[in-house]
Amino acid sequence: xxxxxxxxxxxxxxxxxxxxxxxxxxxxxxxxxxxxxxxxxxxxxxxxxxxxxxxxxxxxxxxxxxxxxxxxxxxxxxxxxxxxxxxxxxxxxxxxxxxxxxxxxxxxxxxxxxxxxxxxxxxx
Amino acid sequence: xxxxxxxxxxxxxxxxxxxxxxxxxxxxxxxxxxxxxxxxxxxxxxxxxxxxxxxxxxxxxxxxxxxxxxxxxxxxxxxxxxxxxxxxxxxxxxxxxxxxxxxxxxx
Numbered sequence: 399x400x401x402x403x404x405x406x407x408x409x410x411x412x413x414x415x416x417x418x419x420x421x422x423x424x425x426x427x428x429x430x431x432x433x434x435x436x437x438x439x440x441x442x443x444x445x446x447x448x449x450x451x452x453x454x455x456x457x458x459x460x461x462x463x464x465x466x467x468x469x470x471x472x473x474x475x476x477x478x479x480x481x482x483x484x485x486x487x488x489x490x491x492x493x494x495x496x497x498x499x500x501x502x503x504x505x506x507x508x509x510x511x512x513x514x515x516x517x518x519x520x521x522x
Numbered sequence: 523x524x525x526x527x528x529x530x531x532x533x534x535x536x537x538x539x540x541x542x543x544x545x546x547x548x549x550x551x552x553x554x555x556x557x558x559x560x561x562x563x564x565x566x567x568x569x570x571x572x573x574x575x576x577x578x579x580x581x582x583x584x585x586x587x588x589x590x591x592x593x594x595x596x597x598x599x600x601x602x603x604x605x606x607x608x609x610x611x612x613x614x615x616x617x618x619x620x621x622x623x624x625x626x627x628x629x
Contacts, residue, residue, distance in 0.1 A: 433618075435566070442623035443558070443566060443609050448616075459616045462523060495565065502571065507556060508611060508618065512565035 400424040400511045402496050407516030414486050414520070420479040420496030420513055427472070428452040431499030431506045432479045434470060436492035437515075445508070446494070449479060464490075486520045493517050524548050524612050528621030534629040541597040543624045545610035550590045554614035557586055557595045560623075561606045569608075570595065600626070 406418040420432070431454075434446040447460040449470045458470045469482040479496050493515040500510035525548040535541050545555065553573035560566040568577050570586035573593055583598040597604055605628055610621040 437560075442607070443560065443611075443620045445611070445618040445620060448618070459618075461617045497566075500571075502575075505554070505572070506613075507568070507571050508613060509556070509558065509566060509568045512567075514565055 400498065402498060402511060402513035404494060404496055404513045404516040407494065407518045409519045409521060410486055411522050412486060412488055412520055415482070415484045416486065416518060418481040418483070418494055418496075418516055418518070420481075422477050422479065422496075422498070425498065427477045427479075428474045430501075432470075432472065433497045433499060433508050434479075434481050435495045435497055435508070435512075436490075437495075438489070438492040441492075444492075446481070448499075450506075483518070486518075488520050491518060491520045523617055524551060524615055524619055526610055526612055526619050526621040528610055528624055530624060531622060532625040532627065534627050535600050536629045537600055537602055539600045539629075541600050541604075541626060543595045543608055543610075543626075545588075545593045545595075545621045547591045547593075547612055547614075551612045551614035553589050554612060555586075555588070555593050556611045556613065557584075558609045558611060559604075559606045560609065566609070 401423045403421045432449045467485045471480045495515045496513045497509040498511040527546045557570040558566045574586045608624045
């Protein structure tokens with residue numbers, strides 16, 4: 399059974415940092431692209447960033463709103479995906495989801511499976 | 523960045539209604555568009571990928587169509603469990619972008 403479990407959310411002051419973790423099981427982590435998606439209170443879904451799989455170099459992509467402040471990494475020995483968030487702003491307050499990508503007919507798709515999310519609150 | 527404009531932003535419908543949601547891309551994205559359903563307190567669920575392919579396990583009353591810049595999600599006969607928010611997502615070009623969402627409420 400595929401499982402993704404996020405952790406590390408909490409209350410942080412503006413300008414602070416936080417690291418989210420996503421522990422995965424039930425699939426070969428190194429084979430899959432992984433994404434972070436967030437939802438601010440009362441708002442829609444927003445794609446945050448992506449970690450490519452090992453065959454594709456393990457490189458990353460980011461939304462413009464977080465580029466330069468957020469860093470995605472993965473530890474394949476620990477079967478974990480991470481989101482390091484620096485210089486946090488109040489508008490980063492959201493539930494953060496990690497999602498497993500799926501590879502279909504030569505393309506990588508978002509969201510075959512999702513974690514339940516972890517809440518990050520940026521407030522003084 | 524590619525902007526995804528979704529309409530309507532909210533709608534009221536009755537069980538049994540045919541529901542259509544539209545997503546328009548600011549530039550051509552071929553068929554690189556997916557549809558997600560999101561219920562409060564639940565995780566998002568992918569319904570449609572590649573514009574028109576039904577995700578395994580998703581009821582056949584859901585269908586998607588379109589290519590280029592205009593896309594449609596159709597629910598042929600709305601069921602009580604379908605009241606939720608729906609989002610399109612383009613994955614043609616980075617950064618990936620979601621539409622603003624459509625909240626389908628009970629009339």
